Amino acid sequence: MSASYRYPSRRRGLEPVDLDVFAGDLLAVIGPNGAGKSTLLRLLAGEFAPSGGQVQVFGRPAHALPPSERARLGVGVDEPAHADELAGRENAHFFARANGLRAADATARVDALFQRLGLSGDAGVPAGAWSFGMRRKLHLVETLAHAPDLVLLDEPTIGLDAGSLAGLRALLAAITRSGAAIVFATNDLHGLVPIATRIVFLHDGRKAADASPSSLLERVRGVTRFDIALDGQAPREIRFPPGATGTVRDGGCVVETAAGTELLPGVCAALVQAGARIRAIRVREPDLTDVFRELTGAELDPTGPSDESGHAGHQPASHRRAREADGRE
Amino acid sequence: MSAPPARDESARPAQGLRTDRIARWPGSGGAGLVAMLELRRAVARPRLFAINTAIPLLLVAPIALGAAPPPHAAAVYAVLFALFATFGAAIPLLRDAERGWVARLARTGLGRRGHLIGRALAGAALDAVQLTPSMVLIAAAAGAWQRLPLLWLTASAALVFGNLLGIWVAALARSVAEGALFAAVSCLLLLHASGVFRTPAAGSIGAAIETLAPFRPLHNVLGAVTAHASPHAGTSPLAAGLAIASAALVLTAILAPRLAAELVRAGRSG
Numbered sequence: 001m002s003a004s005y006r007y008p009s010r011r012r013g014l015e016p017v018d019l020d021v022f023a024g025d026l027l028a029v030i031g032p033n034g035a036g037k038s039t040l041l042r043l044l045a046g047e048f049a050p051s052g053g054q055v056q057v058f059g060r061p062a063h064a065l066p067p068s069e070r071a072r073l074g075v076g077v078d079e080p081a082h083a084d085e086l087a088g089r090e091n092a093h094f095f096a097r098a099n100g101l102r103a104a105d106a107t108a109r110v111d112a113l114f115q116r117l118g119l120s121g122d123a124g125v126p127a128g129a130w131s132f133g134m135r136r137k138l139h140l141v142e143t144l145a146h147a148p149d150l151v152l153l154d155e156p157t158i159g160l161d162a163g164s165l166a167g168l169r170a171l172l173a174a175i176t177r178s179g180a181a182i183v184f185a186t187n188d189l190h191g192l193v194p195i196a197t198r199i200v201f202l203h204d205g206r207k208a209a210d211a212s213p214s215s216l217l218e219r220v221r222g223v224t225r226f227d228i229a230l231d232g233q234a235p236r237e238i239r240f241p242p243g244a245t246g247t248v249r250d251g252g253c254v255v256e257t258a259a260g261t262e263l264l265p266g267v268c269a270a271l272v273q274a275g276a277r278i279r280a281i282r283v284r285e286p287d288l289t290d291v292f293r294e295l296t297g298a299e300l301d302p303t304g305p306s307d308e309s310g311h312a313g314h315q316p317a318s319h320r321r322a323r324e325a326d327g328r329e
Numbered sequence: 330m331s332a333p334p335a336r337d338e339s340a341r342p343a344q345g346l347r348t349d350r351i352a353r354w355p356g357s358g359g360a361g362l363v364a365m366l367e368l369r370r371a372v373a374r375p376r377l378f379a380i381n382t383a384i385p386l387l388l389v390a391p392i393a394l395g396a397a398p399p400p401h402a403a404a405v406y407a408v409l410f411a412l413f414a415t416f417g418a419a420i421p422l423l424r425d426a427e428r429g430w431v432a433r434l435a436r437t438g439l440g441r442r443g444h445l446i447g448r449a450l451a452g453a454a455l456d457a458v459q460l461t462p463s464m465v466l467i468a469a470a471a472g473a474w475q476r477l478p479l480l481w482l483t484a485s486a487a488l489v490f491g492n493l494l495g496i497w498v499a500a501l502a503r504s505v506a507e508g509a510l511f512a513a514v515s516c517l518l519l520l521h522a523s524g525v526f527r528t529p530a531a532g533s534i535g536a537a538i539e540t541l542a543p544f545r546p547l548h549n550v551l552g553a554v555t556a557h558a559s560p561h562a563g564t565s566p567l568a569a570g571l572a573i574a575s576a577a578l579v580l581t582a583i584l585a586p587r588l589a590a591e592l593v594r595a596g597r598s599g
Contacts, residue, residue, distance in 0.1 A: 045436060047593075067358065071438025081429035083366065085373040094366050098359060098437040126373070146438075 001062075003050035005039055013039035015205040016053060021150065021183055026176045028193050029185040030288065031202035032300055037185035038077065040202065041152045044183060045075045057150065071100040074148030076156060080139030084128030088119060091127050092141045099146035106145065113141040116167055133159035140168065144175065151175065153184040157191030169195050187300060189288050199288070203296040219294060220286035226255040226267060227282040235274035241266035247293075256286070358440025363447030364454075371455050381417070382459040385409060389463040393470035399555035406467060406555070407525045407548040408517075410460060410484055414491025415516045416509065418452045419499040423508040426499070426596035431589070441589040442582045445496055449581065452492040457485045473554045479567060480550050486570030487547035493577045494519070494543075497584075500591040520544050543577070546570035 001020075005013040014036040021027060021044075029037045042048060043055045046062035055062040058069050065073075082091045089110060096106035114120045117137045122130065127138060136159040143151065151172075157165055172182055173195055184192055193199070199216055201208040209216060229252040238253070240246045244263045246255040253271070257263045261283060271278055292300040371378055388409055392402050425431050434444050464484060468477040498515055502508035520526065522535075523542035529535030539545055546566035553559060553566075581588070 047432075047436070067438045067440045070436065073436070075436040078429050078432065081425075081433050083370050083430075085370050086366075090369065094362070095437060097362055098434065098439045100438045 001043065001050075001053070001055040003043055003053035003055045005043055005048070006051045012205050013051075014043070017202075017205075017207045019200065019207070019210070021181050023149075023179050023181055024176050025181040025183070025198055026172060026192075026196050027181070027183045027198045027200060028196035029183060029200045029202060030187060030189070030193065030292070030300065031185075031208075032187055032298065034204075035202040036205040037187075037202055038154055039205075041077050041154050041183065041185055044150075045073065045077060045152050046070070047077075068100070071146065072149045074099075074143040074146065074151040076139055076143035077152060077154040080135050080142075082127040082135065082138065085126055087124045088127045088130060088134070088138050089114065089123040092138060092145055095142035096145040099148070101146050109145045109147070110141060113145055113171075116171055117141060117164055118167070133161065133164070136160065137164060144171070147175075147178075147180070149180050151180060151182040151184075153182065155186055155188070156184050157186065157188055160191075165191060168192070189300070193288065201292055201295060203292075203298060208292070208295045213288070216288060216291045217286075220290050222258055223256050223286045223290070224258070224260050225284055225286050225290060226257075226264060227284065228253050228255065228267075228271065228278060229280040230271070231277040231279045235271070235276050238270055238274045238276070240270050256290070358443025358446075359438075360443040360447035360450065363434075363439065363444050364451035367448055367451035368455065371451075378455075378459070381455075382462060385413060385460055385463045386466065389466055393466050399471075399557075400552065402467075402555045403548060403551040404525050406463075406551045407523070407544055408520055409463075410487060410547060410551075411491050411516050411520055411544050412513070413460065414453065414456050414488040415495045415498070415512045417456060418449060418492040418495025419502070419508045419512045420495075420505055422448065422496060422499040422592065423502060423505045423595060426592045427505070429596055432593045432596050435589055435593050440585075442585040445581055445585050445588060446578060449489065449492040449496055449578075452495070453485065453489040456488040456492065457481070460484065460488070467551070468554055471555050471557055473557050476550070476554045480554050483546050483550040483567045483570045486567070486574040487544055489574040490543045490570075490577050491516070493574075493581050496581065496588060500588040500595070503595050520548075523548055543573045546573065 002016065002018045003014070004016040007013050017036075017040065019040070029040055031037050043050055044057060044062060046055070046057065046065050049055075049061070049063040057065060058072060060066075060069060082088075083094070086094075092110040092114070093103075093106050096110055097103065101109065111120070111123075114123050117140065119134060119137055119141065122134065127135065130138065136156075140153075140156060143153065156168065160168060169192060172192065176182055176197070186193065193213075196213060198211070199213055200210045234248045234251070234253055236248075238246060238248070240255060241263055243259050244255050244257040244267055246253050246267070255267050257267075264281070264283070268278060268281070289300045292298070389406065392405055397405070422431070431444075435441065461481065464477065464480055468474055468480060494515060495512060498511035499508050502511050519542060522538050523544035524535075524539040525544065525548050527535075529539055546569040549566045
C-alpha cells in the first residue's frame with residue numbers, strides 16, 4: 001500500500017504511508033494511541049478507500065475486493081460483536097462458513113482452535129454469557145478459523161491470560177510459517193511483539209520505522225538505561241555527569257549512558273544534589289520503547305509506567321494537547 | 330510403541346483460495362446462511378418469540394371479536410402487519426449495526442446481497458409465523474376460513490416487502506430513534522398510498538398510485554376476509570403481492586452494496 005487517509009470529520013487518520021506485506025510476515029504495527037494503527041488496519045481490510053494513493057490486497061483495491069477475495073482475509077478489528085444468544089461454537093462456525101469453509105471443515109477447524117485457546121469447555125454456552133477475555137478469544141477463533149492468507153488484528157492480546165497468550169503466540173507463529181501474513185497493531189510490547197518478524201513504528205500518522213526487531217534494537221545496542229523513581233516532583237534542573245543523558249518524567253527520570261553502570265553513582269549524586277529523593281532505581285537494557293523514543297522523540301506509552309514508580313510517563317505537552325484535541329484512537 | 334501425534338488442525342497451513350472451500354451458495358451470496366443464522370437467533374430467544382406472537386394477537390382480538398366495521402378492521406390489521414414487519418426489520422438491524430455486527434459480516438466472504446436479502450427473508454418468515462395466530466383469528470372471527478390460505482400467502486408477500494422497507498429505512502437512519510421515525514413515516518405513507526386510510530376517486534392520481542402501492546394487495550385481502558367478500562376485481566392480490574415483493578427484492582439486491590455501506594456507517598456514528 002501507498003496511501004493516506006483523512007476522516008470525513010477532517011481529522012487526520014494516516015499521512016502517506018508506504019507498506020508492503022509479504023507472505024510469512026508477522027508484522028507488528030506499534031505506536032501510541034492516535035498514531036494511526038487502527039486506520040492502517042482498516043485501510044488494509046478495505047473498510048474504506050484511501051484519501052490518497054492506493055491500497056492493494058491480493059492484487060486488487062482493498063476496498064473493492066469481491067466476497068471470494070474477502071474470504072481470504074481474517075479481520076479482527078474493533079470490538080468483537082457476536083450473536084449473543086447463540087453458543088460460542090455456533091458463532092465461530094457461522095463465521096467459518098461465511099468465509100467459505102464447508103460445514104465439516106468449519107467444525108474441525110473451530111473445534112481445534114477452541115481446544116487450542118482453552119474454550120472447549122464453554123463451547124456450548126451462549127456467547128452473551130461469556131467473559132470479556134473469552135469473547136476476545138472467540139473473536140480470534142472467528143478471525144482465524146478459515147485459514148486466511150492475510151490476518152489483520154487490532155490489539156489482539158487485550159483480555160488474554162498468560163496461558164492463552166502463549167497459545168496465541170504459538171498459533172500465529174505456525175500460521176505465518178504456513179505462508180500466511182499477519183499484521184497486528186499494538187502498543188503492548190510484551191504480548192505478541194516478541195514473536196514479530198517485522199516492526200513498523202507509527203507516530204502521528206506517519207511511518208517512523210519499518211525493520212526487523214533486531215535491526216531496530218541495533219540502534220540502541222550498548223546503551224544502558226536507568227529508570228529512576230523519585231518521591232515527589234522531579235527537580236527542574238539536574239546536572240547529570242558527562243556521558244549520561246537524562247529525561248525528566250513525572251515522578252522520575254530516565255537516564256541513558258554508554259558507560260554501563262559506571263556512571264550510576266554520579267547520576268544519583270546529581271539527583272540528590274538537585275534536591276531529589278530517590279525511591280527506586282532499575283537498571284536495564286534498552287528495548288523497543290527506547291528505539292521509538294530515539295526515532296520519534298515521543299514516548300510509546302505516555303500513560304503506562306515504564307518504571308517501578310507507577311507514575312505516568314513524560315510526553316511533550318504539544319503531543320498531549322494535539323491528542324486531546326484530536327481524540328483519535 | 331507410541332501412537333503418532335494427532336494432527337494439529339488449528340495450525341493447518343493456509344492454502345490460499347482453495348476451490349474446495351469456495352464457490353458455495355452459487356448466486357445467493359450466502360443468503361441462506363444468513364437466513365439460517367437469523368432463524369436460529371430467533372429460536373434461541375423463546376420469550377421474545379412468544380411476545381412477538383402474543384402482542385399482535387392481543388391487538389387483533391378485540392377488533393376481530395368486537396363489532397368493528399369490516400373496512401375499519403381491515404385498515405387496522407393492514408397497519409399492524411405493515412408496521413410489524415417494517416419496525417421488526419429496521420430496529421434490530423440498526424441495533425446490530427450500532428454494536429458492530431453488521432460491520433463484522435461486511436468483512437467476511439458473505440456478499441452484501443446475501444446478507445441483506447437473507448436477513449429480510451428470515452425476518453419475513455418469522456413475522457409470518459408469529460402473525461399466523463392473528464390471521465387465524467381474523468379469518469375465524471369473520472367466518473372466512475376458506476380465505477385463510479390466500480390471506481396468509483398475500484400477507485407473507487407483504488411481510489417480505491415490509492422487511493425490505495425496514496432495511497432501506499435502517500440504511501437511511503443514523504440511530505435507532507431515527508430508524509423508528511423513518512419506519513413509521515414511510516410505512517404510514519405507503520399505507521396511505523395503498524388506500525388503507527381513504528378510497529381515492531376513480532380515475533384520480535390517487536387511484537392510479539394505489540394500483541401500484543405495495544400494501545394494497547394485503548389491504549385488499551384483509552378487506553375481503555373481514556367483509557367475507559371477494560377481493561376487488563382486477564389482478565389477483567396474491568400475484569400482485571408477489572410481484573411487488575419480487576421487485577423489492579431485485580431493487581434491494583441492486584442497492585445492497587450501498588445499503589450495507591450505509592449500515593456500517595450508521596454503526597460507527599451510532
